[in-house]
């Protein structure tokens with residue numbers, strides 16, 4: 001049985017925003033599953049339906065075999081939720097925050113006290129446990145958020161961008177902890193993130209969501225394998241027409257998926273080393289001086305770029321709007337169950 | 340059982356918030372005392388008109404308790420609005436907590452703070468010369484009337500918070516309701532001296548029910564049982580209204 005099973009999920013908000021347009025994926029027991037996608041893709045909406053905070057317009061969600069619409073209370077017992085923004089109680093101490101959270105799950109007495117101590121230690125909050133959380137740093141609040149999601153020892157933990165706003169060091173610590181929970185604790189983890197590199201390294205499987213649909217799904221390696229060859233990047237000297245360069249790249253044999261971001265054009269090449277010298281020569285001949293050239297193996301960034309048409313950083317900054325790039329046919333459709 | 344425990348735990352949280360905001364605490368005590376001193380100076384000569392009993396402070400004390408109950412809990416919805424905006428309500432809703440406990444705890448907390456506030460006000464009034472004629476019963480009448488009115492107002496305030504979802508709108512609506520409710524009651528003016536139409540309006544004003552109960556009890560007159568029942572009905576009505584509004588809010592998410 002899957003830990004989380006989402007079938008044909010659709011959600012239209014009051015006011016008519018179609019946030020989800022038929023989403024299907026499943027998270028297996030004990031794995032870390034990543035949900036990626038640009039702003040407004042529908043990640044939070046999906047997560048909020050899974051944790052029973054919002055209801056689906058159509059479709060079906062099962063958590064640990066329990067239908068969220070039919071028995072939400074049981075789902076709440078089995079799942080822990082960490083929302084996108086911190087939700088700590090400002091006027092309570094770290095310990096009080098955890099304690100109340102445990103009480104609402106029906107825990108009490110020495111067992112709860114011990115659990116709270118354990119979590120404070122685990123998330124390095126012991127020394128600040130008696131301080132009102134108003135005085136906590138962003139990272140400390142985030143760690144407390146995650147600790148609160150764990151207080152009732154859920155089988156499944158759902159985190160909405162747990163590492164956004166953390167410094168690299170704190171992000172690494174957070175991921176190490178999530179990995180440990182999954183590997184040693186047997187916990188299933190569903191996590192949304194904007195950090196592709198982390199997702200690549202730490203997720204067992206992931207799905208990329210865009211415009212309320214899954215546009216790609218699989219293990220990080222499977223996703224990268226769908227992009228053959230190399231990624232070639234050329235930067236055109238400032239003051240020269242980069243769009244003309246992009247046109248030139250598009251008509252160059254052996255290059256595909258050409259995308260321009262400012263002065264930089266990137267493309268997929270079957271054999272990068274082969275095509276680069278010719279490409280530079282052609283660009284120079286056309287009066288388009290090249291200021292920088294790079295070649296790399298496809299990373300998750302390129303996968304993301306090719307399925308959403310947005311480079312990651314740009315998508316992050318510019319929101320959901322943006323040009324659609326070419327999408328490789330193999331990845332275009334959501335394939336339920338594609339492993 | 341789970342419901343009672345949930346209300347209890349959330350109530351403890353509300354008290355913690357109250358106690359950690361000492362400014363609020365001070366204001367909610369100092370303000371009524373200021374009103375009392377000010378009004379008894381300003382309207383001191385009014386007793387010459389008769390119909391105010393022995394002294395104006397004696398007349399005013401229960402009224403000030405009721406007024407403070409109204410103002411003190413009128414802004415109760417602000418806390419809920421903050422919790423909604425900060426995602427605290429969502430965090431609670433993702434646990435198996437009984438949904439209605441989230442509202443009932445707030446209404447109960449308002450009743451309790453108003454009760455404490457009334458005790459302080461009566462204490463100060465006694466220093467200024469007011470005398471509860473029926474001892475413990477007098478105190479009970481004022482505190483119960485204030486608590487019931489405060490609870491109902493907290494219900495209305497929470498409902499407004501959920502329905503408007505904006506602090507400014509909420510304040511506008513509440514200010515617009517609270518001030519007329521006070522002036523269209525016998526809080527500062529004896530009923531016999533009001534124009535007939537205001538006397539009629541008073542009959543339908545929960546603030547006047549509360550003032551009449553509190554003053555009647557304070558003077559050792561009878562308790563106006565039917566008014567008490569009406570006031571309890573008003574509290575229940577707005578408590579339920581807030582709970583229903585909250586349910587609607589959850590369903591539109």
Ligand SMILES: Nc1ncnc2c1ncn2[C@@H]1O[C@H](COP(=O)(O)OP(=O)(O)OP(=O)(O)O)[C@@H](O)[C@H]1O
Pocket residue numbers: 013014015017018019037038039040041042043044045046084592
């Ligand atoms: N309560 C709401 N009412 C109306 N529309 C909403 C609501 N919440 C989200 N939306 C819309 O639904 C779409 C998906 O939003 P969602 O928050 O799920 O995206 P996301 O993938 O989590 O984005 P981000 O990366 O910015 O967190 C967006 O177009 C958003 O504007």
Ligand SMILES: [Mg+2]
Pocket residue numbers: 043044045084160
């Ligand atoms: Mg989101």
